[in-house]
Amino acid sequence: MAIIKQQDFIESIADSLQYISYYHPLDFVQALEKAYHKEESQAAKDAIAQILINSRMSATGKRPICQDTGIVTCFVKVGMAVQWDKTDMTVQQMVDEGTRRAYMNPDNPLRASIVSDPAGTRKNTKDNTPSVVHIDMVEGNEVEVMIAAKGGGSENKTKMVMLNPSDSVADWVVETLPKMGAGWCPPGMLGIGIGGTAEKAGVLAKESLMDPVDIQELLDRGPQNAEEELRLEIYERVNKLGIGAQGLGGLTTVVDVKINSAPTHAASKPVVMIPNCAATRHVHFHLDGSGPADLQPPKLEDWPEITWEVGESVRRVNVDELKKADVTEWKTGETLLLSGKIYTGRDAAHKRMQEMMANGEELPVDLTDKFIYYVGPVDAIGDEAVGPAGPTTATRMDKFTELMLSKTGLIGSIGKAERGAATCESIKNNKSVYLMAVGGAAYLVSKAIKKAKVVAFEDLGMEAIYEFEVEDMPVTVAVDSTGESAHVTGPAIWQAKIEELDEKLNA
Numbered sequence: 001m002a003i004i005k006q007q008d009f010i011e012s013i014a015d016s017l018q019y020i021s022y023y024h025p026l027d028f029v030q031a032l033e034k035a036y037h038k039e040e041s042q043a044a045k046d047a048i049a050q051i052l053i054n055s056r057m058s059a060t061g062k063r064p065i066c067q068d069t070g071i072v073t074c075f076v077k078v079g080m081a082v083q084w085d086k087t088d089m090t091v092q093q094m095v096d097e098g099t100r101r102a103y104m105n106p107d108n109p110l111r112a113s114i115v116s117d118p119a120g121t122r123k124n125t126k127d128n129t130p131s132v133v134h135i136d137m138v139e140g141n142e143v144e145v146m147i148a149a150k151g152g153g154s155e156n157k158t159k160m161v162m163l164n165p166s167d168s169v170a171d172w173v174v175e176t177l178p179k180m181g182a183g184w185c186p187p188g189m190l191g192i193g194i195g196g197t198a199e200k201a202g203v204l205a206k207e208s209l210m211d212p213v214d215i216q217e218l219l220d221r222g223p224q225n226a227e228e229e230l231r232l233e234i235y236e237r238v239n240k241l242g243i244g245a246q247g248l249g250g251l252t253t254v255v256d257v258k259i260n261s262a263p264t265h266a267a268s269k270p271v272v273m274i275p276n277c278a279a280t281r282h283v284h285f286h287l288d289g290s291g292p293a294d295l296q297p298p299k300l301e302d303w304p305e306i307t308w309e310v311g312e313s314v315r316r317v318n319v320d321e322l323k324k325a326d327v328t329e330w331k332t333g334e335t336l337l338l339s340g341k342i343y344t345g346r347d348a349a350h351k352r353m354q355e356m357m358a359n360g361e362e363l364p365v366d367l368t369d370k371f372i373y374y375v376g377p378v379d380a381i382g383d384e385a386v387g388p389a390g391p392t393t394a395t396r397m398d399k400f401t402e403l404m405l406s407k408t409g410l411i412g413s414i415g416k417a418e419r420g421a422a423t424c425e426s427i428k429n430n431k432s433v434y435l436m437a438v439g440g441a442a443y444l445v446s447k448a449i450k451k452a453k454v455v456a457f458e459d460l461g462m463e464a465i466y467e468f469e470v471e472d473m474p475v476t477v478a479v480d481s482t483g484e485s486a487h488v489t490g491p492a493i494w495q496a497k498i499e500e501l502d503e504k505l506n507a
């Protein structure tokens with residue numbers, strides 16, 4: 001019988017969350033490197049390059065890969081023969097204590113993203129608890145833990161369906177994925193749960209994402225059962241959609257497809273699909289009573305030495321001197337280097353500004369001729385101006401965009417992923433522009449931020465309005481003042497190119 005010490009368990013949770021905040025799993029890095037070399041779409045290749053450079057920087061600097069340090073999701077399998085040295089904390093409480101310690105670690109504080117009362121006040125709990133814990137009692141005398149820090153952008157794109165027993169799961173995935181947009185930060189993985197009941201399929205899908213990337217092995221050895229055949233079919237068909245890195249159009253949308261299944265009712269075929277973003281973060285450990293988990297740092301030599309230079313045609317923009325009319329010269333796909341002062345604001349700040357405007361109150365910041373960057377940064381340490389500060393999904397701000405553009409004098413916005421058709425129209429009508437930074441390259445992006453201070457809504461924590469002073473911040477025009485969207489044209493072009501390549505191959 002193994003006696004597991006409460007403190008060993010808590011310490012292992014805390015250490016693993018710190019570990020995954022800055023170390024991408026090596027199998028994922030290798031899959032991205034392969035995608036980088038294979039990629040023919042320049043926009044997608046540039047995005048993958050930034051994600052890989054960011055990954056190496058995070059591993060070296062021990063700072064988060066992404067500003068969204070996730071919601072802690074933990075699978076704990078407790079052997080029936082295990083005893084705990086103390087019984088005054090539940091497994092949930094122990095995971096929460098480890099989470100608290102990891103997220104409040106002064107050497108590498110992680111962003112507190114969890115809000116309580118989700119249907120009401122949505123108040124930040126300040127220590128990223130509670131975590132989501134799934135406990136299984138299993139055979140044996142050890143405790144097995146699979147722990148992930150799941151980003152909100154990818155979690156938001158989860159889809160669920162109750163198919164008819166004879167329906168094709170692959171058809172449903174291929175039909176659904178393009179409607180999910182790019183807020184899940186491809187390239188990443190798809191976790192698919194099939195069977196059980198509705199809620200069981202969700203847990204199966206999430207657990208499948210804890211497995212390492214191994215599609216290449218499957219391709220090499222060939223499928224041996226229906227699930228493996230389905231994995232390959234979905235992997236091939238999804239990558240032919242041409243969605244590509246960050247939804248800009250390209251050859252790699254997913255680096256793997258995972259499937260977990262369970263027996264189900266004869267009348268049902270529940271399916272849940274959960275995407276995992278480019279900031280894939282998870283680790284797996286066992287405790288047998290001999291001490292806390294021993295998480296070895298990976299070898300930095302295993303990270304590819306990829307460089308990325310902005311092209312010669314890059315446009316340098318001093319945003320402090322910019323006037324609204326200037327942005328009409330910028331064209332979709334163009335790379336810009338921004339310098340000067342920008343404001344930040346995301347979901348909660350937009351909601352509050354909308355309420356203030358409705359009440360006839362003056363906004364706390366003058367947005368005239370300014371850009372707003374949709375971001376919730378990690379707190380700074382040492383001499384950093386700010387911690388990792390990559391873009392959040394702009395699509396969530398669509399509902400506020402017409403108001404912001406027409407009523408505040410705002411020039412434009414910076415975020416990640418696509419804008420909806422009505423928002424592109426609004427950008428066009430207001431002669432505005434939407435710029436994108438690479439989601440999942442948060443530490444790299446933060447290096448362009450030279451000064452940061454909170455200027456309004458401090459009570460909103462990471463969702464407060466900051467003033468950032470940026471120098472050469474690389475962004476791409478994703479919607480120009482004619483309303484043309486890179487997220488519409490890019491995937492359409494690459495889907496057609498992939499079809500053409502296929503036709504040639506099969507001729």
Ligand SMILES: O=C(O)C[C@H](O)C(=O)O
Pocket residue numbers: 067068151152153154183375376391392393439
């Ligand atoms: O919360 C964030 O910073 C980003 C979020 O994960 C998103 O992808 O939209």
